[in-house]
Amino acid sequence: MNLALFDFDGTITQREMFAAFMQFAAPRRRLMLGMPLFAPLVAGYKLGMVSGSTIRAQSIRFGFRGVPATHVRMMGQRFAEEMLPAALRPQALKRIQWHRDQGDKIVVVSGALDVYLEHWCSQHGLDVICSRLEIVDGRLTGRYRGLQCVGTEKSRRVRETCELERFPLVYAYGDTPEDLDMLSMAHHKYYRWQALA
Known part of the structure; x- marks a missing residue:
C-alpha cells in the first residue's frame, strides 16, 4: 500500500472554492458590507502583494465571527452536495480511483475549510x-483552530498523521506554491498535473 496526498482547491477542483463558499455561507449583510472593504486586499492578492493566507484569515474573521457553528456546518454540507460536484476535475477523480484500485491510502491535504471538505x-x-474553524460556546470565533493547512503546515500535519516509513511510495498532487513543501515529501510529485523530476 502506497500513500497518495491530494491538494483540493485547483487540484481536485477546477478552481479555488474558498470565495465560492464564503459567498454561499456567510450572512448576506456581511457579504454586502465586505465587498468594498475587501476590494483593496483582493487587488493586492492579484498583484502578488497579499498572500492567500491573509485574505482567507481576514475573510473568515469578517464573515463568520459570532455565527452559530451549526449554521455554518449545515451550509458546508449543502455546499459539498450542491456546489462541489460541478467544480470537480474529471482527471483528478480518475486518478483518485486509480489509487483506490491499487489499494493505496488516499488523503486530501488542504487549506480548505473543515465545514465542507470533511463532508465531501x-x-x-x-x-x-x-484547515479548521475555531468554535467557542457553539459559535465561530472568526479564527482558525490552529494554523491554516498550507505551506509547511501541510507537510507537518502529514508527518504527524501518517507514518511515512510505512509506505513504500508517496505520491503528491498540488497546484500552487502552498503545495510545494508537501510535494517535496513525495517520491512521485505532480504539479498542475505535470510530473516533476
Missing part, C-alpha cells in the same frame, strides 16, 4: 487533513 471527503471515502 466522507462522501468519497477519503481521509482528510484541512
Whole structure:
C-alpha cells in the first residue's frame, strides 16, 4: 500500500472554492458590507502583494465571527452536495480511483475549510487533513483552530498523521506554491498535473 496526498482547491477542483463558499455561507449583510472593504486586499492578492493566507484569515474573521457553528456546518454540507460536484476535475477523480484500485491510502491535504471538505471527503471515502474553524460556546470565533493547512503546515500535519516509513511510495498532487513543501515529501510529485523530476 502506497500513500497518495491530494491538494483540493485547483487540484481536485477546477478552481479555488474558498470565495465560492464564503459567498454561499456567510450572512448576506456581511457579504454586502465586505465587498468594498475587501476590494483593496483582493487587488493586492492579484498583484502578488497579499498572500492567500491573509485574505482567507481576514475573510473568515469578517464573515463568520459570532455565527452559530451549526449554521455554518449545515451550509458546508449543502455546499459539498450542491456546489462541489460541478467544480470537480474529471482527471483528478480518475486518478483518485486509480489509487483506490491499487489499494493505496488516499488523503486530501488542504487549506480548505473543515465545514465542507470533511463532508465531501466522507462522501468519497477519503481521509482528510484541512484547515479548521475555531468554535467557542457553539459559535465561530472568526479564527482558525490552529494554523491554516498550507505551506509547511501541510507537510507537518502529514508527518504527524501518517507514518511515512510505512509506505513504500508517496505520491503528491498540488497546484500552487502552498503545495510545494508537501510535494517535496513525495517520491512521485505532480504539479498542475505535470510530473516533476
